[in-house]
Amino acid sequence: AQSVTQLDSQVPVFEEAPVELRCNYSSSVSVYLFWYVQYPNQGLQLLLKYLSGSTLVKGINGFEAEFNKSQTSFHLRKPSVHISDTAEYFCAVRTSGTTSYGKLTFGQGTILTVHP
Amino acid sequence: DVKVTQSSRYLVKRTGEKVFLECVQDMDHENMFWYRQDPGLGLRLIYFSYDVKMKEKGDIPEGYSVSREKKERFSLILESASTNQTSMYLCASSPGTGGEKLFFGSGTQLSVL
Known part of the structure; x- marks a missing residue:
């Protein structure tokens, strides 16, 4: 079985600042990794995914994530956030x-x- | 675009009632899922189905059952609703065994009083 831990429950940030949302996973087999976003009163939509290949994955709205197999992490980053990223x-x-x-x-x- | 439609946005029921949550997808997807979303717990899988009349338990199936009589429709049933089943319920679908991307409905906020 696999598990996922997001290390921060809340991240406040000022507009135009960079942000990193941290994610660690645990699995005994190969995995695919995903980030989804949920805007208020909406369902979830896919931001980006890692299936194989390059460990740096780019998604929608300027987000990117890096797969680190040795640290079992998949942190999400954006260099400059907007109000609409809330x-x-x-x-x-x-x-x-x-x-x-x-x-x-x-x-x-x-x-x-x-x-x- | 794929559309996953959940029949109710808000639902209020009494304890002990039998509750049906309906979900319909319009893209001929094989796989359908019911998740429960609670603050601080993220999304937890209740049941999923990979074909008509086929179903498998997820991580928290207790107190729930499901029905998939047609490919496009996946129903979640609370046999006897309890207050601890007050939650946001999200339905999702995905194509085939690859299933790389889930398409989500907007959710049903169920309150059991």
């Missing part, structure tokens, strides 16, 4: 085999609040 962010993992049917294990979520 949302809850979820890190998720699934095993890379086809028998998982795509089911994801999610972290606890990090609420990013961007202040003017």
